[in-house]
Amino acid sequence: MQRASKTNENNYKILMKDDEIVNKIDHGIVSVTILCIILGTIIGIQFKTVRSQITAYDIQRVSELSVKLNSAIAENDSLTKRIQENEKKITEYESYLAQDDKELKSILDESSEFKMLAGLTDVEGRGITITINDSPKAGQQNDGISTDAFLVHAEDILSILNELNVAGAEAVCINGQRIISTSAVRCAGSVVNVNDVKIAAPFVISAIGDPEIMEAALIFPGGVLDALKPWGIETTIKKLELVKVPGSKQQIDFKEAKPTTLGGL
Amino acid sequence: MLIPMIGLLVGIIIGVVCPYVLPASYSTYVAIGILACADSVLGGVRSNCFKKFNLSVFVSGFFGNAILAMLLVFIGERLNIQLSIAAVVVFGSRIFQNFAHIRRFWLNKGKKEDNIIM
Numbered sequence: 391m392q393r394a395s396k397t398n399e400n401n402y403k404i405l406m407k408d409d410e411i412v413n414k415i416d417h418g419i420v421s422v423t424i425l426c427i428i429l430g431t432i433i434g435i436q437f438k439t440v441r442s443q444i445t446a447y448d449i450q451r452v453s454e455l456s457v458k459l460n461s462a463i464a465e466n467d468s469l470t471k472r473i474q475e476n477e478k479k480i481t482e483y484e485s486y487l488a489q490d491d492k493e494l495k496s497i498l499d500e501s502s503e504f505k506m507l508a509g510l511t512d513v514e515g516r517g518i519t520i521t522i523n524d525s526p527k528a529g530q531q532n533d534g535i536s537t538d539a540f541l542v543h544a545e546d547i548l549s550i551l552n553e554l555n556v557a558g559a560e561a562v563c564i565n566g567q568r569i570i571s572t573s574a575v576r577c578a579g580s581v582v583n584v585n586d587v588k589i590a591a592p593f594v595i596s597a598i599g600d601p602e603i604m605e606a607a608l609i610f611p612g613g614v615l616d617a618l619k620p621w622g623i624e625t626t627i628k629k630l631e632l633v634k635v636p637g638s639k640q641q642i643d644f645k646e647a648k649p650t651t652l653g654g655l
Numbered sequence: 656m657l658i659p660m661i662g663l664l665v666g667i668i669i670g671v672v673c674p675y676v677l678p679a680s681y682s683t684y685v686a687i688g689i690l691a692c693a694d695s696v697l698g699g700v701r702s703n704c705f706k707k708f709n710l711s712v713f714v715s716g717f718f719g720n721a722i723l724a725m726l727l728v729f730i731g732e733r734l735n736i737q738l739s740i741a742a743v744v745v746f747g748s749r750i751f752q753n754f755a756h757i758r759r760f761w762l763n764k765g766k767k768e769d770n771i772i773m
Contacts, residue, residue, distance in 0.1 A: 418708035419658055422699045425717050426662035427669070429692045434670015436685045439677045 470639070509570035509638045513561045517598040517633035518605055520550065524591045525622035540621050542591050544577040547584075549614045550595060551575065557607035559597040561635040565589040568638040585640055592624075601629035659700065684725045687739055690746040691720035697753035704760040720746070 488495040505511050525540035547564060554562055562569045567584040569575075574585070581588045597604055605627055608615050615625050677685055695717040702708045724742040731738025 418699065418703040418710070418713075421710055421713060422659045422696060422703065423662035425692070425699070425714070426659040426696055427666040429689065429696055430663040430666020430668075431670040431673075432666075432685060432692065433663075433689055434667040435673070435675060435677055436670075436682070436689060437667075438671060439679060439682055439685070442676055442679075 473639075505637075508642075509561065509568050511637045512634065513598060513637070514632055514634045515560070515598045516601055516631055517559075517596065517629075517635075518601045519628045519630060519633060520595045520597075520608065521624075521626045521628075522546070522550070522591070522593045522595070522618075523624040525624070527622050540623070542582075542593060542618075542623055544575050544582045546614070546618060546623075547582060547593060547595070548575050550608065553607045553614050554595070554597045554599070554604055557599065557604040559599040559604060561598040563596050563635045565594055566636055568636055568640075570638045570640065570642075572640065572642055573638075585638070596633050596635055598633050598635055605629060659696070663696075683739060684728055687724040687728050687742050687746075688721040690743060690750075691724040692717055694746040694749045694753065695720055697750055697757065701753045701756045701760075704757055 484498050488498050502511065506513065522542050524542055527540045551562060551564075551569065564575070564584050567573070567587055567589065569584075574583070576583045578588060581590045582593070583589075607613070608627065610616075615627075618625060695713065698716060699708065699713045702713070724739075724746065727738040727742050
C-alpha cells in the first residue's frame with residue numbers, strides 16, 4: 391500500500407515535472423509571441439513612417455532632375471534657334487513682298503521702326519562698353535568688413551544703367567540681355583537676374599550713344615564708378631566705334647494695360 | 656519557434672495596415688527601440704531553447720532595454736553626441752550572438768557538443 395502510494399507519488403511528481411516543463415515552454419512561447427506581435431507592430435509603423443518621409447536629399451532624384459534640366463536647356467536653345475530662323479524668313483518674305491507694293495513697304499518700314507523703339511531689333515553703333523568685376527579682396531579675409539561690400543550688386547548695375555540713360559544711351563544690354571521698358575535688374579543670391587536670366591560677374595554693359603558723354607557721366611568725381619572704387623571693384627570703360635546690342639527676346643503680353651486713345655502715339 | 660515568427664509577421668501586417676503614423680522626429684527613438692526589442696525577443700527564444708526562460712527577466716528586458724536605449728538617444732541629442740551608436744553596436748552584436756546560440760541549438764539538437772558556453 392505504502393509502496394503503491396509512493397509509486398503514485400513518484401508518478402505524480404514526474405507528471406508534475408512534465409506539466410511544469412510544458413507550462414514553462416508554453417509560457418515562454420506565448421509571451422515571446424505576444425511581444426513579437428508588439429515588436430512587429432512597431433516595426434510596421436516605423437516602416438510606414440520612414441517610407442512616408444520625403445527624402446529631399448535623394449541623390450537619384452537630384453540626378454534625375456539635373457538630366458531633365460539639361461534636356462530642357464537644350465530644347466530651349468534649339469527652339470531659340472528656330473525662332474531666329476523663322477524671323478529671318480519673315481523678314482525675307484516681307485522684303486520680297488515689299489518690292490512691288492509701295493503701301494506695304496511703308497507699313498513694313500513703320501513696323502521696323504516700332505520694333506526698334508521697342509528694342510526688338512539688333513542694333514549697332516558708336517558707344518561704350520563697361521566691364522565691372524568683383525573686387526579681388528572679395529575672396530579674402532577682411533577683418534570686420536563683410537565680403538558683400540566687395541561684390542558687384544544689382545543696385546550698382548542699376549545706378550550705372552540710370553546714368554547711361556541720363557547720358558542719352560539709345561540701346562543698352564547687360565551680358566547680352568537687352569534692357570527694354572519692362573526689363574528688371576534684380577539681386578538673386580550670388581548672381582544677378584536680368585530679364586529673368588541669371589548672369590554673373592564679370593558684368594559687361596554695352597551702350598550705344600555718344601561715347602564721350604556717357605563716359606563722362608560715369609567717371610565724374612563722386613559719380614557711380616567713384617563710389618565703387620574704395621571697395622576695389624574693377625571697372626574698365628572702352629569707347630568703341632562699333633558696339634553691337636542684341637534685340638530683346640522677351641515677350642511682352644499686355645494683360646492689364648489698354649490704350650486710352652486709339653491711334654494716339 | 657514558428658509561432659513567434661508568425662506573431663512577428665502578424666504584428667508587421669497590423670502595423671502597416673493601421674492608419675497611425677509616428678511623427679518623423681521620433682524616428683530615431685523608435686528605430687533604437689526596435690533594435691532593443693529585437694534583441695530581447697531573440698534572447699527570449701534563446702533562453703526558451705535552453706529551457707532557462709524567465710518571464711519577468713524577459714518582459715523587463717524587453718521594455719527596459721528599449722526605454723534605456725531611447726533614453727540614451729535622448730541624452731545624446733542633448734549632449735550633441737551620437738549615443739545611439741552605443742545602443743546600435745551593443746544590441747546589434749547581441750542580436751548576432753543570440754542568433755548564433757539559437758542556430759547552434761537547432762543544428763546540434765541531437766549532439767551534445769559545439770554549443771557556445773557563456
